Amino acid sequence: MTNQRPLRGVCVGAGYFSRFQYDAWKRIDGVDIVANCNRTVGKAEAMASEFGIPASYPVSDFETMLVTEKPDFVDIITPPETHLELCRIAADHGVDIICQKPLAPTWDETQELIALIEQSNVRCMVHENWRWQPWYREIKKLLDDDAIGDVYHCHVMCRMGDGWGEDAYLARQPFFRDYERLFIFETGVHFLDTFRFLFGDAKSIYAKTARRNPVIKGEDSALLVCEMNRGVTAVLDANRYNESDSENPRYTFGTVRVEGSKGHLELDFDGGISIKLLGQASVRHQYSPSADGFAGDCVFAVQQHFVECMSNGSQFESTVSDYAHSVRLVEAAYESAANGSVVTIPSMETS
Secondary structure, three states, rough: OOOOOOOOEEOOOOOOHHHHHHHHHOOOOOOEEEEEEEOOOOHHHHHHHHHHHOOOEEEEHHHHHHHHHHEEEEEHHHHHHHHHHHHHHHOOOEEEEEOEEEEOHHHHHHHHHHHHHHHHOOOEEEEHHHHHHHHHHHHHHOOOOOOOOEEEEEOOOOOOOOOOOOOOOOOOOHHHHHHOOOOOOOOOOHHHHHHHHOOOEEEEEEEEEOOOOOOOOOOEEEEEEEEOOOOEEEEEEEEEEOOOOOOOOOOOOEEEEEOOOOOOEEEEOOEEEEEEEEEOOEEEEEEOOOOOOOOHHHHHHHHHHHHHHHHHOOOOOHHHHHHHHHHHHHHHHHHHHHHHEEOOOOOOOOO
């Protein structure tokens, strides 16, 4: 970014997860976050004070903030039901967007948001950070380098352990307790998008869901079986109720085993990757995942990618139209769980 002026950004939202995003912006060269806003302006001001942001606004003055600060982009870190209107205002003012997932509460609203962006003159990237966790980037490289041959099976086991008891989710994200659709909508989509990153799009999905904790409204457990277009069966076996043996279950969020014609690889709770070729001893793969930020510093990685694409004009890895494939998988999973049947995924053109 030599000889380029810093990108001017503004942030909307000051909740639990926003801290990871503010921290990442602070560490990325070539970015100045010049203002933020939040429904409770005091929370915006506290975040601004901590991260050296010059100005704060109430979210009711979001449009005023855009007019006054003239940002190059806005980072939307608010609940899904706010995204469509915030994106509409940003698009009206020609401000590019990075928007947290879930994109919207419903499929219809998601399609409306996608149409809004595609018909505007602004660029929009989905803040889908899971695929940017360093172990998944490394696994992708290994698979592309034919480390275990032709891949045919992937199994992810996730036990987050943050959803049991009367106070489930209250410490970080209390609104989770009221979501009618919880695990697949909020967390499972990360894994489904990562399956797409590793193995291409899916052609069918089978889902079985359950609610383990009676104090919440939505499902907190899911078994998802995806048949990918490349012939890989990708399985997510997950819940937010039971605990894992990891000291930090929110580092890798689980374990992964990928099997192929030459052998298999495994991801452990500490971010370590081992490779075992058929008939040979297991070997620890050498790489160095970060311990900074969130889940291997994936928030920093995805936001750095956004800045690089903004600076050089290249396409974002997670455009809204591409991310629609991941959202469609979420909808198909709920359809499968409701009907107890395999759901075929209709083809969608990727923009």
